[in-house]
Amino acid sequence: EIVMTQSPLSLAVTPGEPASISCRPSQSLLHSNGDNYLEWYLQRPGNSPQLLIYLGSIRVSGVPDRFSGSGSGRDFTLRISRVEAEDVGVYYCMQALQLPFTFGPGTKVDIK
Amino acid sequence: EVQLVQSGGGLVQPGESLRLSCAVSGFTFRSYWMTWVRQAPGKGLEWVANIKQDGSEQYYVDSVKGRFTISRDNSKNSLLLQMNRLRPEDTAIYYCSRNLRGDYANDLWGQGILVTVSS
Numbered sequence: 001e002i003v004m005t006q007s008p009l010s011l012a013v014t015p016g017e018p019a020s021i022s023c024r025p026s027q028s029l030l031h032s033n034g035d036n037y038l039e040w041y042l043q044r045p046g047n048s049p050q051l052l053i054y055l056g057s058i059r060v061s062g063v064p065d066r067f068s069g070s071g072s073g074r075d076f077t078l079r080i081s082r083v084e085a086e087d088v089g090v091y092y093c094m095q096a097l098q099l100p101f102t103f104g105p106g107t108k109v110d111i112k
Numbered sequence: 113e114v115q116l117v118q119s120g121g122g123l124v125q126p127g128e129s130l131r132l133s134c135a136v137s138g139f140t141f142r143s144y145w146m147t148w149v150r151q152a153p154g155k156g157l158e159w160v161a162n163i164k165q166d167g168s169e170q171y172y173v174d175s176v177k178g179r180f181t182i183s184r185d186n187s188k189n190s191l192l193l194q195m196n197r198l199r200p201e202d203t204a205i206y207y208c209s210r211n212l213r214g215d216y217a218n219d220l221w222g223q224g225i226l227v228t229v230s231s
Binding site: 037039041048049051054055060090092096099100101102103104105106 | 149156157158159162171172173174207209212213215216217218219221222223224
């Protein structure tokens with residue numbers, strides 16, 4: 001099973017400032033087809049998770065362009081260029097390369 | 113409107129069974145892999161199981177293999193999770209979700225339903 005590590009586990013950000021979250025899987029997520037099977041989800045308080053990014057860097061339709069995903073292999077980053085109040089919640093990375101798919105422990109983002 | 117509406121949760125005793133349902137509308141259900149994800153109280157997300165478009169392939173996390181069965185009825189636009197021999201550690205909110213691409217990228221989610229296993 002691929003173990004997902006995230007850092008930091010919590011983050012307090014001033015509105016308008018950038019934020020970044022790191023995700024490091026225990027094995028490379030780079031498939032032979034050249035895609036990285038890494039996804040990012042946001043779970044706002046009391047809500048179901050929401051897919052933000054898949055295949056490492058593809059932003060889902062409707063997700064604001066202040067969210068971006070980057071990285072390859074065993075090192076990935078989610079960046080928020082300018083944090084807004086609605087970005088509060090827990091961010092999870094998930095690997096979809098090898099069954100069972102596994103999530104990171106989550107990074108809680110709050111507003112200062 | 114695209115919707116995934118879940119039902120079937122509740123309180124059961126250890127060793128008992130429960131069946132969760134996820135009724136889908138607003139998209140062509142039979143064209144998508146579907147997934148169940150759960151979240152224990154105050155904890156993170158855990159991938160549980162998924163099923164191929166025609167139901168011919170199903171995969172499970174080890175902790176539920178042999179006890180849970182994922183299935184689907186494409187004629188009724190319905191996803192099911194039959195949970196047998198439930199344990200206290202199965203207590204969680206269970207979410208159904210649609211896979212946008214192949215068996216990955218869970219882009220649509222149900223509202224979640226609570227399953228509590230306790231004596």
